[in-house]
Amino acid sequence: MTDFSFELLSEDSRTAARAGVMHTPHGDIPTPVFAPVGTLATVKTMTPSDLHELGVNLVLANTYHLYLRPGADLVLRMGGLHRFMGWEGPILTDSGGFQVFSLEGLRRITDEGVTFRSHLDGSTHLFTPERVVAIQQKLGADIIMAFDECADPSDHAYNAQAVARTHQWAERCLAAKTRDDQAMFGIVQGGVFHDLRAQSAEYLTSLDFPGYAIGGLSVGETKAQMHAALEWLHPLLPGDKPRYLMGVGSPEDLFECVARGVDQFDCVLPTRIARNGAVLTHLGRLNLRNAQFAEDPAPIEEGCACYTCRTFSRAYLRHLIVANEITGLRLATQHNLHFVLDIMRRIRRAILDGSFADYKASFLAQYQVVGRQ
């Protein structure tokens, strides 16, 4: 029915980790996969040529942002998102749900859809399941997402209502979809509640999506609650379909969530922190703005194969970042993407050769986590 399929190649014996491959019209995606975020049809500071060199297999673009500018009709007239952005590899567009539910100010939710105001000019817009599918069909990504309602993860009553609405909207999205060269994933909601997650997984799997996203996580709940939700869902989601944990992607999260059966991630973290001067290493994050790096001749990380580490010292990168030089943001972004993509490649190889649990333990023993636990 669609040009999309998922092949499960290996399941880890000591964890729920899985290795596989997604086949899409624009190429294969080895899983587990990390998708850099290209909000406005560009991964900030990078070119498609850089992404190829980094080994990117999937790029996420944001429906909400592209709908507002340059507009889905313009992208369609320019030949679709792949051609427009010069990226011939696989693309995923989100549904815009997360963005419109995150907007401050006027936002009205009914069964019909969500009325919201543009963060750019305050103009009023309506996203319905049908409109969101139409927009994503114009953009033309390989993987598109059903329109869902994102609720406060710790409010049971609101989540019960959001789950019910997400299910109705999922059916309307499926009915509205006409392109066979796009795979639409359903999104499981239910916050931190076992009963609602189970209900959502059961209902959505009955609709037989080619893949399932896990929504409403990494939005304020604890890491323990996020892990619990993944553990509940692992036996409830079909083993032969990919599972996509939306908006997650710190290095420690990648290990913990792959270990709980997740196949696919996207996250702004590596690119966003880079633009603040923070870079990833196997010992944790470094902030290059720190004066301690002013005369440090070492690369960000010894042995790192990325262009930045092969070419420049921490001293030089700090100089660029302190001076607000765009090249510094670019070089830090390139390193951070390499770091996360390289981890994912190693994770996948470890799953395939049976050493994932050991690799996870050794990585996490070294890596100093910053932020919420």
Next chain:
Amino acid sequence: MTDFSFELLSEDSRTAARAGVMHTPHGDIPTPVFAPVGTLATVKTMTPSDLHELGVNLVLANTYHLYLRPGADLVLRMGGLHRFMGWEGPILTDSGGFQVFSLEGLRRITDEGVTFRSHLDGSTHLFTPERVVAIQQKLGADIIMAFDECADPSDHAYNAQAVARTHQWAERCLAAKTRDDQAMFGIVQGGVFHDLRAQSAEYLTSLDFPGYAIGGLSVGETKAQMHAALEWLHPLLPGDKPRYLMGVGSPEDLFECVARGVDQFDCVLPTRIARNGAVLTHLGRLNLRNAQFAEDPAPIEEGCACYTCRTFSRAYLRHLIVANEITGLRLATQHNLHFVLDIMRRIRRAILDGSFADYKASFLAQYQVVGRQ
């Protein structure tokens, strides 16, 4: 005495254009040459890898800016400018003269040197000929510049005084210089005045510099006055030394000034206008912010071999630039540098095969000039 030499390969029969090659410790520089400006030890938005791919043969870095941050001593401890910025090709540093004379606010000029306030933190500093040479020796560029006084080009009395001081400072710079692996160019001053330019050229050539810069132009005089100054200097400067016109580099200027005997240029124009969304074509400049490009599927210029033109439409570039995406600034910079460097390569080939005057005429017949005449 130094590791620098200049070889004059060909002189045009119909104009004063020259083709040659400068030999430096970090490689050969075919002339005429255009040097992109890497103010803070980076050509804004670019990497050394990009510069190699673009065919850059010489990068300019600013002594004034690097002295303030990260500091010349730090650059020296990090192995010098080439190693610090990851660029193993030829580098030129200016003397800082132009910057300190351009500073607003407190600035005091005596025969000893120039006392000025940092534009970053208001701290007070003194540049003398000896200090400027010492700083440039720490930075370690292949070509360094004598410290000169830049005067209002149309004030004869001030220029007479500035020329005299520039000559004293040139002698002090030569006396202070100790590194044999750096070539120091003298700078001819004299504003728009024939007598002063002649006096300056005569005096500085008596000091036998390995190259001569023409300073104090492109700072408010007319194009006709700039051209006249070059025409006066052509017979007065030694034919076997390179001539460097500082701060000049619009496409039309390159043709007009090569035709008047200039071998070397630097200019922020192609990189600076790119960051404002303006790009160069053979018909003139385009501003990509213009709404007329919103749905234009064409590249910036048909037939252009740069990565930007091979990959992206004007519509996409406009989208990136209107959305303030760094990638847009980078792609516009890459195109503009390619445009100027490609012109210089064609100019050089045309000089060597005797067709420069025809190439100049055909280029200028098409190219619509923006700005002062």
